[in-house]
Amino acid sequence: MQTTFSVTAGDFTKAGTASSQIKRMLKQLGVPQHTIKRIIVALFEAEVNVIAHSFGGEVQCEVTPEKVFVRVVDTGPGIPNLSLAMKEGWSTASEQVREMGYGAGMGLPNIKKSADILEIDTAANNHTDIRMTFYLNGDNQ
Ligand SMILES: Nc1ncnc2c1ncn2[C@@H]1O[C@H](COP(=O)(O)OP(=O)(O)O)[C@@H](O)[C@H]1O
Numbered sequence: 001m002q003t004t005f006s007v008t009a010g011d012f013t014k015a016g017t018a019s020s021q022i023k024r025m026l027k028q029l030g031v032p033q034h035t036i037k038r039i040i041v042a043l044f045e046a047e048v049n050v051i052a053h054s055f056g057g058e059v060q061c062e063v064t065p066e067k068v069f070v071r072v073v074d075t076g077p078g079i080p081n082l083s084l085a086m087k088e089g090w091s092t093a094s095e096q097v098r099e100m101g102y103g104a105g106m107g108l109p110n111i112k113k114s115a116d117i118l119e120i121d122t123a124a125n126n127h128t129d130i131r132m133t134f135y136l137n138g139d140n141q
């Protein structure tokens with residue numbers, strides 16, 4: 001089972017759209033509620049990051065009997081210093097983004113805590129490709 005949603009840069013009115021569609025799909029597939037919660041916490045943060053920080057991108061989700069794989073990939077501008085970006089509270093969000101209640105610098109750290117496996121490919125002037133794996137029968141359940 002695989003699905004893809006596009007995410008438009010700058011459009012905060014649509015923040016959470018891809019996440020809620022995927023949440024509904026995971027419920028229909030019988031994924032346990034506590035696992036759905038972990039997935040949506042991470043996915044929502046990655047989705048908002050595409051809206052707030054990128055030129056636009058997409059969310060892909062694949063469900064197998066063993067795991068849920070979520071990929072959030074955008075077309076740039078990339079993250080120049082990923083280890084800095086992973087720090088709690090570190091943010092380049094604009095004043096405008098902060099006024100909307102985003103930009104606390106907790107997105108990437110929360111993604112790291114929520115996913116069983118997190119892989120990020122990014123670089124300055126490149127895309128950002130975030131791959132998250134959530135096991136359906138892991139210790140985290
Ligand atoms: N998709 C992305 N494209 C470019 N930069 C990003 C992306 N996601 C995160 N970042 C960078 O990493 C920083 C930290 O992200 P995050 O922890 O989600 O905090 P916040 O979004 O609140 O700033 C962002 O402020 C931004 O500089």
Ligand SMILES: [Mg+2]
Nearest residue numbers: 045049107108
């Ligand atoms: Mg964020």
